[in-house]
Amino acid sequence: MVDTTADSDLLDLRKGRPAAGQDPVKRAQIIEGARRVFIDKGFEAASMNDITREAGVSKGTIYVYFENKEELFEALIEEERGTIFKNMYEVLDHFEDLRKTLVKFGTGLSIKITSAKVIQAQRTVVGAADRIPELGARFYERGPKRGHDKVVSFLNEAIARGLLEIPDVDLGAYQFTELCLAGLFRQCIFSYRTKAPSQAEIEKIVTSGVDVFLKAYGTEKFFAEERASASA
Amino acid sequence: MVDTTADSDLLDLRKGRPAAGQDPVKRAQIIEGARRVFIDKGFEAASMNDITREAGVSKGTIYVYFENKEELFEALIEEERGTIFKNMYEVLDHFEDLRKTLVKFGTGLSIKITSAKVIQAQRTVVGAADRIPELGARFYERGPKRGHDKVVSFLNEAIARGLLEIPDVDLGAYQFTELCLAGLFRQCIFSYRTKAPSQAEIEKIVTSGVDVFLKAYGTEKFFAEERASASA
Amino acid sequence: MVDTTADSDLLDLRKGRPAAGQDPVKRAQIIEGARRVFIDKGFEAASMNDITREAGVSKGTIYVYFENKEELFEALIEEERGTIFKNMYEVLDHFEDLRKTLVKFGTGLSIKITSAKVIQAQRTVVGAADRIPELGARFYERGPKRGHDKVVSFLNEAIARGLLEIPDVDLGAYQFTELCLAGLFRQCIFSYRTKAPSQAEIEKIVTSGVDVFLKAYGTEKFFAEERASASA
Amino acid sequence: MVDTTADSDLLDLRKGRPAAGQDPVKRAQIIEGARRVFIDKGFEAASMNDITREAGVSKGTIYVYFENKEELFEALIEEERGTIFKNMYEVLDHFEDLRKTLVKFGTGLSIKITSAKVIQAQRTVVGAADRIPELGARFYERGPKRGHDKVVSFLNEAIARGLLEIPDVDLGAYQFTELCLAGLFRQCIFSYRTKAPSQAEIEKIVTSGVDVFLKAYGTEKFFAEERASASA
DNA sequence: GATGAATGAGCATTCATTCAT
DNA sequence: TATGAATGAATGCTCATTCAT
Incomplete structure (x- = not known):
């Protein structure tokens, strides 16, 4: 709320709670859970509940980070593609x-x-x-x-x-x-x-x-x- | 199990009604309906009701001929393969x-x-x-x-x-x-x-x-x- | 299965199971459950689960008789109106x-x-x-x-x-x-x-x-x- | 409960920060946001998030001033009545x-x-x-x-x-x-x-x-x- | 043996509420 | 004290499967 320190840089290093849908650690955690479930079961058979359980976050949180199941899957594939073809x-x-x-x-x-x-x-x-x-x-x-x-x-x-x-x-x-x-x-x-x-x-x-x-x-x-x- | 008694239904003109799940005509009829639906919608999106409608048989009958949706799909693929590569x-x-x-x-x-x-x-x-x-x-x-x-x-x-x-x-x-x-x-x-x-x-x-x-x-x-x- | 009797009339009096979504007794049962719940809680606050419970039918059955919550509510109101203004x-x-x-x-x-x-x-x-x-x-x-x-x-x-x-x-x-x-x-x-x-x-x-x-x-x-x- | 101690925060220029849920300005601000949302969408369809956004206060703050959604709605109606019939x-x-x-x-x-x-x-x-x-x-x-x-x-x-x-x-x-x-x-x-x-x-x-x-x-x-x- | 009405577990998604920061 | 990220119970609805007829 007041004066972020002078050395505040491009990277926000504050330990404060990240904005909703902005915490890269949580995002990675969700994607990782999604990877396990989607890869294991395929898109249709994978349930958001499975992913919730696998990722260790709540349903609501997933929906803060990703609009819907499809978008989550897309994000996963995007990542996966990057990794594969790198x-x-x-x-x-x-x-x-x-x-x-x-x-x-x-x-x-x-x-x-x-x-x-x-x-x-x-x-x-x-x-x-x-x-x-x-x-x-x-x-x-x-x-x-x-x-x-x-x-x-x-x-x-x-x-x-x-x-x-x-x-x-x-x-x-x-x-x-x-x-x-x-x-x-x-x-x-x-x-x-x-x-x-x-x-x-x-x-x-x-x-x-x-x-x-x-x-x-x-x-x-x-x-x-x-x-x-x-x-x- | 094969020969039904002599008083078999007047309507059934075939030689004795086939045992449950044994009539190859009905089986083909189901597979044909399944083909149209599975090919059109994919495995998950295809509903047994769609197949019922398309095949013109009742739900129960399908379940006499095939254990479940997956098995029906397998049977279809088996057939399809033959057709494709023929x-x-x-x-x-x-x-x-x-x-x-x-x-x-x-x-x-x-x-x-x-x-x-x-x-x-x-x-x-x-x-x-x-x-x-x-x-x-x-x-x-x-x-x-x-x-x-x-x-x-x-x-x-x-x-x-x-x-x-x-x-x-x-x-x-x-x-x-x-x-x-x-x-x-x-x-x-x-x-x-x-x-x-x-x-x-x-x-x-x-x-x-x-x-x-x-x-x-x-x-x-x-x-x-x-x-x-x-x-x- | 064949030959309905000659005196079969406009009213189908057979005791056979009514077609899906056609049994007026079941329909009335659903409407009655819906009445209790909708009147008690209002449209939004009433849940289909409540109605399911109150009507003593399964969720699926309700959806055979009525397209969705809104239509069920409409049907109820239709009835209610009829009763009121009769x-x-x-x-x-x-x-x-x-x-x-x-x-x-x-x-x-x-x-x-x-x-x-x-x-x-x-x-x-x-x-x-x-x-x-x-x-x-x-x-x-x-x-x-x-x-x-x-x-x-x-x-x-x-x-x-x-x-x-x-x-x-x-x-x-x-x-x-x-x-x-x-x-x-x-x-x-x-x-x-x-x-x-x-x-x-x-x-x-x-x-x-x-x-x-x-x-x-x-x-x-x-x-x-x-x-x-x-x-x- | 009213007088906060002398070392009260430099940023708070009002005479002592009001006790939690006591600031009438903030209360009015919340009610005003609630008015827009409730009137626009009705009770059920209005979400606390909408009100949060419209009022420009945080979720937590609303819950300090009002026990729950219903109570907030009541407070709004109380106000609204005054305005309408004035x-x-x-x-x-x-x-x-x-x-x-x-x-x-x-x-x-x-x-x-x-x-x-x-x-x-x-x-x-x-x-x-x-x-x-x-x-x-x-x-x-x-x-x-x-x-x-x-x-x-x-x-x-x-x-x-x-x-x-x-x-x-x-x-x-x-x-x-x-x-x-x-x-x-x-x-x-x-x-x-x-x-x-x-x-x-x-x-x-x-x-x-x-x-x-x-x-x-x-x-x-x-x-x-x-x-x-x-x-x- | 065949039927299809009925079932209810399961789905994706929302949102009032809580509580660590 | 104020915040807003996180929660998870609850929502309307679907559909594979069952079983009384």
Whole structure:
């Protein structure tokens, strides 16, 4: 009410009670409870009571932080997406050896996407996408789509360097991604596979996928350079 | 339990009334109603009343034929799977021109899998897969998996004929399928795409996919034959 | 199940279970429970659970018979209105002695409108009219308004017979009704009076009200006839 | 309880901070917020949060000044009553031309009582009267009843002057008031009329009402004087 | 064996009230 | 003393399931 101290900064460090719906700790607590319940049961089957119990906050409090069930779910997915796709594309930022980069990136991508946690999250989004299509769309747009764009950029760079020749880069990027996941995504999401593929399996798939990709799109120059560096 | 006594109701013209939950006509009738409702609304949003109405049978009767909503859904999916993947693989049965066959098969596959109806069904299965993992597994196993096996056979035939050279045929088959769907499956299932891709788009993707596949795995012999038939 | 007997008539007398939402006994039971609760607590404060308990039927059943709380309340009011205003206007149907008829009618009207039960019902409607104005409007329209129209007809008859002379018959009818209730309605509805006025009190008020009304609107002819019949 | 100690907070410039729930300024502020919300939404639909916002005080503070929602509402009605009926009866204080005075008073009364705001307030009181009968009673007693007494006084004055002859003055006063409202009150309170009647309509009703009243109760002397002043 | 009326636990959401700060 | 974040009982309503007919 009076004179906040002079060193009051961008971060409000006062120990005072945070404003309604503003306490990030409580927010995180709710999201964490929601994660457990939504991931475990799916959107429809999850009840706000379950979340209340799991989060250890009262019903009313949840509704202070989130307008309704749908918005809470969206917030969770937003978080989840952030976590999932974080750092996934860094390896594409510094252009070095083409094949190695593609393998490294493809491996990281496949591991992430087929990890148990991420598969469950994706299943939940897919299940909810039926009733809230925008939600699924938003998830795709800000997750996989963004990644796709990064791949396109990277491929363009390789084309500029004369290492690749791709008639339709956009399509090429999709092909690359799919080759890295060959079969895994569908197997996981339909729970035909009940646990994530091993690193070895993924590496085998990705190596082969990259091989196919490069055989199709690699230029003479690329193969010449590869032979040269191999004999070196 | 089967033969009801001779004084069986005059109205029942079939040979003896079937035991409770045993009449296959009624069963089909229920499944048909369930199909319309589940596909239209998804598992959670579908109400047993809707199904009752759509199937034209009473609530009680449904519960004689199926333990509960979940079991009815499972039965439907079992059926649906059969319908979806039926005839999809016929084109692979008669080996003719390799590239043309692959394109034709790939196109049919992509159209089917990305059709609104099938995407809906898959979304529902995925959504439910979390709670009933066997359901998703069974769906995959008897649907996509069986198709995959057909592709493997076909590729083996092509290898036998010296047209392809594939180190890991199983993996190659996955790669082929994924190349035909490049990006579409994920876009559809997350409802980033809200309607099925056009035939033209699919054809473009499949043509490119087959091209990549053949560049990677086609033998000298294959390309020689292709050049020959082209110049003919 | 087949062949309802030949004498099946307009009234379905079968003892079979009535269709959903069609059993008039159950309907009456629900309405009766609703009456007790709504009248006791008012629209908002009455809970569907209370009504469930009071009516001795399950929640679901109420919702089979009535779309929602509001509609249940409307149905109750509809009934209530019917009960309240039934037979109230019969006395106006056979034109006899003017003054006597007016007194008789006015007395009946006042007794009805100020009876504890009716006052409570009106209070409930008024309380609800705030949130559901159409409801109050409908109550007025089909209750008091209809009565008002009957009074207008009656007064027109009297005018035609040369017994009354009223510049604005519509207004005259309102004046008559208000004179019969002089003060009572407001006193009752605000619960300034906690019990219904006595018959004696009402008779006194009505007699006086009719007197005022006739002094204002009675014709020479009317008074002449009255004098004549008095001296007879 | 009143005198807080000398070291009272520097910020409080008033003579000692009032004891909890004792500051009349804050009390008025709360009542004012409550007025806006209760009148706008009715008792049930008004939320304490709305009032908090409208009054600009905290939830806790309201609960220091008023035990609960009901009590706050009661306090408001107490106030409101004062406001509504204030100045309504001034016109009766100076006896001048009888007919004109009655018309003027009747018009003012009808306009007030049928104004949207006042109807709203009355509806709310009526709605609540069932649960808190004393509230309605007190409202009537200190509002309409007090007005009624003023009318009685005025009529007695007119009787004393030989202008009126009324066997039962108390009843006459009720009759007069009702004649001025002929039909309007019930129409408004049941929301059959959704907006207040026009000044013209009220004037017509009141003029007619006063006419009826005077025809019934006016003395020879009154009519003689009126004829005289008319011909003057 | 079939029916569909009835059930009541369950849902998402609101809001009067409390109490730590 | 004043605050407003947190509470959780209560709301209207739905729907999978049961069981008397």
